[in-house]
Amino acid sequence: MSYKAKFKVWRGEGGEGRLEDFTVEVNEGEVVLDIIHRLQATQAPDLAVRWNCKAGKCGSCSMEINGKPRLGCMTRMSTFAEDETITVTPMRTFPVIKDLVTDVSFNYQKAREIPSFTPPADVRPGEYRMQQVDVERSQEFRKCIECFMCNNVCHVIRDHEENKAAFAGPRYLMRIAELDMHPYDVADRKEAAQQEHGLGYCNITKCCTEVCPEHIKITDNALIPMKERVVDRRYDPLVWLGNKIFKRSK
Amino acid sequence: MTQTTPDAPVRRQRAQVKVRTLRTDRWWVVPLLTFLALSAFLIYGFWAIFDDSIFVDPYIAPFSSPCLAEATCPEGARLFGWAPIGDWYTLPGGLLILGLPGGFRFTCYYYRKSYYRSFWLSPPACAVQEPHGKYTGESRFPLIIQNIHRYFFYAAIVVGLILAYDAVLALVHKPAGVGTWVLIANAVLINAYTLSCHSCRHITAGRLNHFSRHPLRYKAWTFVSKLNAKHQQLAWASMFSVMGADLYVRLVAKGIIAFPFA
Numbered sequence: 268m269s270y271k272a273k274f275k276v277w278r279g280e281g282g283e284g285r286l287e288d289f290t291v292e293v294n295e296g297e298v299v300l301d302i303i304h305r306l307q308a309t310q311a312p313d314l315a316v317r318w319n320c321k322a323g324k325c326g327s328c329s330m331e332i333n334g335k336p337r338l339g340c341m342t343r344m345s346t347f348a349e350d351e352t353i354t355v356t357p358m359r360t361f362p363v364i365k366d367l368v369t370d371v372s373f374n375y376q377k378a379r380e381i382p383s384f385t386p387p388a389d390v391r392p393g394e395y396r397m398q399q400v401d402v403e404r405s406q407e408f409r410k411c412i413e414c415f416m417c418n419n420v421c422h423v424i425r426d427h428e429e430n431k432a433a434f435a436g437p438r439y440l441m442r443i444a445e446l447d448m449h450p451y452d453v454a455d456r457k458e459a460a461q462q463e464h465g466l467g468y469c470n471i472t473k474c475c476t477e478v479c480p481e482h483i484k485i486t487d488n489a490l491i492p493m494k495e496r497v498v499d500r501r502y503d504p505l506v507w508l509g510n511k512i513f514k515r516s517k
Numbered sequence: 518m519t520q521t522t523p524d525a526p527v528r529r530q531r532a533q534v535k536v537r538t539l540r541t542d543r544w545w546v547v548p549l550l551t552f553l554a555l556s557a558f559l560i561y562g563f564w565a566i567f568d569d570s571i572f573v574d575p576y577i578a579p580f581s582s583p584c585l586a587e588a589t590c591p592e593g594a595r596l597f598g599w600a601p602i603g604d605w606y607t608l609p610g611g612l613l614i615l616g617l618p619g620g621f622r623f624t625c626y627y628y629r630k631s632y633y634r635s636f637w638l639s640p641p642a643c644a645v646q647e648p649h650g651k652y653t654g655e656s657r658f659p660l661i662i663q664n665i666h667r668y669f670f671y672a673a674i675v676v677g678l679i680l681a682y683d684a685v686l687a688l689v690h691k692p693a694g695v696g697t698w699v700l701i702a703n704a705v706l707i708n709a710y711t712l713s714c715h716s717c718r719h720i721t722a723g724r725l726n727h728f729s730r731h732p733l734r735y736k737a738w739t740f741v742s743k744l745n746a747k748h749q750q751l752a753w754a755s756m757f758s759v760m761g762a763d764l765y766v767r768l769v770a771k772g773i774i775a776f777p778f779a
Binding site for chain 1: 726
């Protein structure tokens with residue numbers, strides 16, 4: 268069963284632009300990315316959109332559909348009413364290159380600022396011994412497909428551009444949590460999380476979790492546990508005393 | 518590729534969408550309902566502090582338990598028959614203790630999300646622009662104080678145990694009373710909410726990196742993690758249960774509810 272849907276799509280370069288109206292055919296089983304491709308094929312051949320796998324695994328086609336960060340390839344047209352006008356815009360937190368394609372290099376910059384996995388100096392590769400329960404928590408975070416929708420929706424930088432320098436965003440705070448929970452990582456992630464990567468900016472409003480296409484519990488399983496670890500290190504005199512008395516390092 | 522330069526401020530390079538949000542759903546319903554519910558809780562709590570119908574044998578209103586002040590505690594309402602605060606204290610007894618469970622809820626990670634969204638609109642909903650020009654979150658005073666949460670958790674454990682003790686006393690003295698079962702349900706929900714706390718999850722074993730070396734703590738963490746997944750639901754259920762149980766006891770104490778098995 269096909270019908271004609273009304274679309275408003277952001278067109279423009281470098282931030283300047285406008286929403287353009289389109290009426291386009293929709294067929295049963297299609298997703299928003301299919302419709303964007305049909306627009307390219309029939310009405311707007313120069314419409315720019317980043318995409319790759321069409322299976323919700325590459326994280327390329329992040330966009331905002333009716334104001335919500337979504338993957339274009341995972342948003343079924345059947346979730347909209349046939350008479351509904353669907354608005355498609357680029358991710359709002361990042362600079363626009365063209366149309367729906369944004370410059371997400373902010374995220375790569377933040378990734379580079381986090382020191383990589385740091386094992387103890389006396390343990391060589393091949394000597395790591397750990398059990399599944401020790402790494403299970405971190406493995407949830409490895410499901411991330413780098414769609415950057417969590418960083419896009421986070422109001423700390425979405426509504427406050429000036430915070431970008433001080434705040435790594437949920438994606439990379441989750442990376443820090445992943446490393447801090449690793450049984451063989453010895454780098455001091457807690458101080459860095461708070462001082463250098465802006466964990467304190469997070470007010471745990473959980474939008475990152477709401478938009479994650481991999482359903483990673485970013486707030487509950489990464490950000491809040493990391494905040495608690497920072498409390499251990501910086502704000503809890505009892506833990507400090509316990510560490511001194513029992514000579515605990517971690 | 519678009520680059521950030523001093524001549525082209527970054528903000529200008531984002532898509533210049535002129536509206537606060539393009540969301541078409543009713544995103545404002547949840548923050549509005551949250552605002553109303555939390556406001557009702559605060560107003561009720563304020564009223565309950567100054568209401569002195571706190572005890573009708575064997576029920577004690579949860580907002581006034583433990584009853585600590587000699588001057589304001591009826592004989593049977595005292596914890597183990599003991600009132601550690603002498604008769605010099607004549608202000609409402611609730612003032613002495615409500616700061617502890619109140620502080621626990623105020624600094625709770627779930628309630629923080631709720632009131633940051635519904636009261637402070639920071640943000641009111643996902644992908645809806647917040648109205649504030651500047652934002653530093655919990656990185657500095659005053660909100661950095663939220664990190665005290667685990668100390669309120671320790672206090673909340675004690676308060677939860679006292680409410681459970683009150684419920685058991687009611688069960689012993691009036692097993693068929695409706696109030697008994699109201700207090701029992703409330704004690705179960707309050708303690709489940711307390712145990713599902715993120716700080717509890719961290720303290721049980723969340724702070725460890727080698728679960729395999731601490732199997733008992735890992736088991737406890739697994740249990741708390743399951744409860745923690747329901748923290749939001751438990752927060753609401755226990756908030757309504759404590760308000761409902763407290764109101765019920767006060768209405769019985771005032772004689773407004775007076776059926777035989779009240």
